[in-house]
Amino acid sequence: MVVQLLKLLKLLKLKMKPINQILSKQTFSKEEIIQLLSAKGSDEALLFAKARQIKEQYVGNAVYLRGLVEYSNRCKKNCLYCGIRAGNADVGRYTVNDDEVVAAAKYAYEKGFGSMVLQSGECSDERFVNDIELLLKQIMQATNNELGITLSLGEQREETYLRWREAGAKRYLLRIEASDADLYAKIHPEGHSYEERLKCLKILQKLDFQLGTGVMIGLPFQTLENLADDLLFIKNMDIDMVGMGPYIEHENTPLYVYKNQLLSKKERFDLSMKMVAVLRILMKDINIAATTAMQALHPQGRQKAIEIGANVVMPNLTPMRYRDDYLLYEDKPGIQKDSGDLLTELEAEIQAAGAFIAYNQHGDSQHFRARTN
Numbered sequence: 001m002v003v004q005l006l007k008l009l010k011l012l013k014l015k016m017k018p019i020n021q022i023l024s025k026q027t028f029s030k031e032e033i034i035q036l037l038s039a040k041g042s043d044e045a046l047l048f049a050k051a052r053q054i055k056e057q058y059v060g061n062a063v064y065l066r067g068l069v070e071y072s073n074r075c076k077k078n079c080l081y082c083g084i085r086a087g088n089a090d091v092g093r094y095t096v097n098d099d100e101v102v103a104a105a106k107y108a109y110e111k112g113f114g115s116m117v118l119q120s121g122e123c124s125d126e127r128f129v130n131d132i133e134l135l136l137k138q139i140m141q142a143t144n145n146e147l148g149i150t151l152s153l154g155e156q157r158e159e160t161y162l163r164w165r166e167a168g169a170k171r172y173l174l175r176i177e178a179s180d181a182d183l184y185a186k187i188h189p190e191g192h193s194y195e196e197r198l199k200c201l202k203i204l205q206k207l208d209f210q211l212g213t214g215v216m217i218g219l220p221f222q223t224l225e226n227l228a229d230d231l232l233f234i235k236n237m238d239i240d241m242v243g244m245g246p247y248i249e250h251e252n253t254p255l256y257v258y259k260n261q262l263l264s265k266k267e268r269f270d271l272s273m274k275m276v277a278v279l280r281i282l283m284k285d286i287n288i289a290a291t292t293a294m295q296a297l298h299p300q301g302r303q304k305a306i307e308i309g310a311n312v313v314m315p316n317l318t319p320m321r322y323r324d325d326y327l328l329y330e331d332k333p334g335i336q337k338d339s340g341d342l343l344t345e346l347e348a349e350i351q352a353a354g355a356f357i358a359y360n361q362h363g364d365s366q367h368f369r370a371r372t373n
Ligand code: 5AD
Pocket: 081, 082, 083, 175, 177, 215, 216, 245, 246, 247, 248, 249, 250, 293, 328, 329
């Protein structure tokens, strides 16, 4: 009784509401989101329980697989956080050859993944644009026009997006990284334009792609207010799919100098969990990925994310010999594991999360279907 009274007095002093009262609402204000992201102990447990219930009610317990091919680590950009930035001369640059990509696509198709993601650093020369267009056609042909293809190839011209859309890609992932323009400027060098990124997201939506975005959590200079704004940005943009995870430092990047000012890895993981949970409550019918970065900070990271809101996993199908060169951040998991081992492990993890793999399905975002109907 005394404890409860003290808690109430504390909430009143900080002008905060009891967590239950916030969670019973249909949507949240920025202040309420900040309070949810600060939840600890029993409050955090209530947040997770609510997110889990919403997930089960709206998207169920199916988890969709997207086979991920990290197609090329060549990149013309220099994002201050990323291990494969153009300025990192320690990286051996590669592009996976077409036969290998098609073999990975076939593997995904035959294993019943339903879809794949082609990701790479950012290139926009005519040769790259052509290569992707041809690859898309080859993949479609090799998989009976049935495999769903998502691209994650950065900022491009409208005409390029359109060509790739017509060649078979139906979804596009382009993380906003940080929805606050000032924070965006602090984690990117000059010439990396926030407005341009926003413009690309709008073009992709106009071209009828299922649109994915996301942010990094626990960046230097980032506040809880920034993160609350990120979630509201995702909601206001009517995004269909989200991949977000903790920021993890990489030694050969400019942001590494801030490594002692970051939240601990445990705090970054916990905050990422709360971001996933709040997002699931805010956007009930979207697809949310359990990201590799979450797994990097916690051995059961993916499983935990699925328990409280995520419904997509992207097993890495990049041929083994390239994996050491696609290190966006330190301690990236799954470098040594081949696809077969990964799948067995994943099945167990997903089952432990009370979910199941939905094989042979595209796993389109329900939000996209509702939005475009
Ligand atoms: N920590 C976490 N995520 C990162 N990414 C790039 N560098 C890092 C890092 N150091 C993410 C970005 C990018 C995606 C491909 O990987 O969000 O969009």
